[in-house]
Amino acid sequence: METVRGVLAGSQLPRLETQMLLQHVLRVPRSWLIAHDTDPLDPQAVARFQRLAGRRLRGEPMAYLVGQREFMGHEFKVGPGVLIPRPETELLVETALRHLDKPGLDAPRVLDLGTGSGAVAISIALACPRARVVATDVSVQALAVAADNARNLGAEVEFLCGNWYEPIAGQPRFDVIVSNPPYIAASDPHLEQGDLRFEPRGALTDGGDGLGALEIITRGATSRLRPGGVLWMEHGWDQAPAVRSLLQSTGFRQVGSSSDLAGIERITGGSL
Numbered sequence: 001m002e003t004v005r006g007v008l009a010g011s012q013l014p015r016l017e018t019q020m021l022l023q024h025v026l027r028v029p030r031s032w033l034i035a036h037d038t039d040p041l042d043p044q045a046v047a048r049f050q051r052l053a054g055r056r057l058r059g060e061p062m063a064y065l066v067g068q069r070e071f072m073g074h075e076f077k078v079g080p081g082v083l084i085p086r087p088e089t090e091l092l093v094e095t096a097l098r099h100l101d102k103p104g105l106d107a108p109r110v111l112d113l114g115t116g117s118g119a120v121a122i123s124i125a126l127a128c129p130r131a132r133v134v135a136t137d138v139s140v141q142a143l144a145v146a147a148d149n150a151r152n153l154g155a156e157v158e159f160l161c162g163n164w165y166e167p168i169a170g171q172p173r174f175d176v177i178v179s180n181p182p183y184i185a186a187s188d189p190h191l192e193q194g195d196l197r198f199e200p201r202g203a204l205t206d207g208g209d210g211l212g213a214l215e216i217i218t219r220g221a222t223s224r225l226r227p228g229g230v231l232w233m234e235h236g237w238d239q240a241p242a243v244r245s246l247l248q249s250t251g252f253r254q255v256g257s258s259s260d261l262a263g264i265e266r267i268t269g270g271s272l
């Protein structure tokens with residue numbers, strides 16, 4: 001009979017990934033694997049592990065194989081059809097929360113455009129329960145996952161389907177608009193590498209030079225933000241100067257960028 005120790009010794013995957021897949025298949029914490037490393041394993045569980053390990057060796061993202069990814073301390077359900085939340089995007093949430101902390105914003109309105117798994121909108125709603133959070137996405141599949149995540153995590157978010165600002169027509173203006181839109185240029189070879197090969201194309205690229213969605217969101221924000229409201233967007237490692245000039249030429253003030261832990265300018269924003 002196969003044991004945890006045997007599976008770990010025979011796996012071609014990194015030890016951590018083997019452990020994560022075993023935990024997922026056996027539904028046990030890491031400590032169980034250590035305490036029971038010579039226990040015989042159910043052959044069906046071993047077969048399920050082998051199938052997942054084979055998919056991982058063919059490049060499928062770990063988050064899709066285990067069906068979840070941690071973001072801002074919460075477990076988000078993910079799957080094919082929805083972007084896997086990235087740690088860099090936590091900067092967007094933290095920046096929005098700092099603005100929401102300012103005095104005078106009693107029941108602030110927040111809009112998350114292109115919500116995907118709902119990671120940004122739900123994290124804001126959980127950290128700032130007095131905020132009224134609205135989130136849109138063009139993908140019905142993503143919105144179904146986002147709604148599930150909100151339910152599981154106990155967050156109140158209004159999810160709406162449609163093209164960027166279309167579904168919020170007639171709504172009052174917002175104090176904060178955030179977005180992590182598709183910003184990779186269609187010609188970028190990274191789209192054919194790593195996890196990106198498995199993620200929805202429409203979540204990654206605007207199909208053009210990578211600035212298309214950032215432009216639509218910036219221009220649309222001027223008539224959807226209250227005076228003093230802020231827009232913050234995530235973008236590619238080399239897009240900060242272009243996004244700053246876009247915001248400035250659209251009439252935003254206090255335009256600036258913030259860097260992630262790797263020192264890369266990751267988000268840019270401004271206020272009206």
Ligand SMILES: C[S@@+](CC[C@H](N)C(=O)[O-])C[C@H]1O[C@@H](n2cnc3c(N)ncnc32)[C@H](O)[C@@H]1O
Pocket residue numbers: 083084085086089113114115116117118119120136137138139142162163164180181182183202203204
């Ligand atoms: C980079 S993903 C971000 C997902 C999530 N906000 C996150 O940070 O993990 C971009 C999202 O924008 C959505 N999207 C793409 N085009 C859109 C459009 N025209 N209108 C609304 N959402 C769109 C995609 O479906 C995708 O969920």
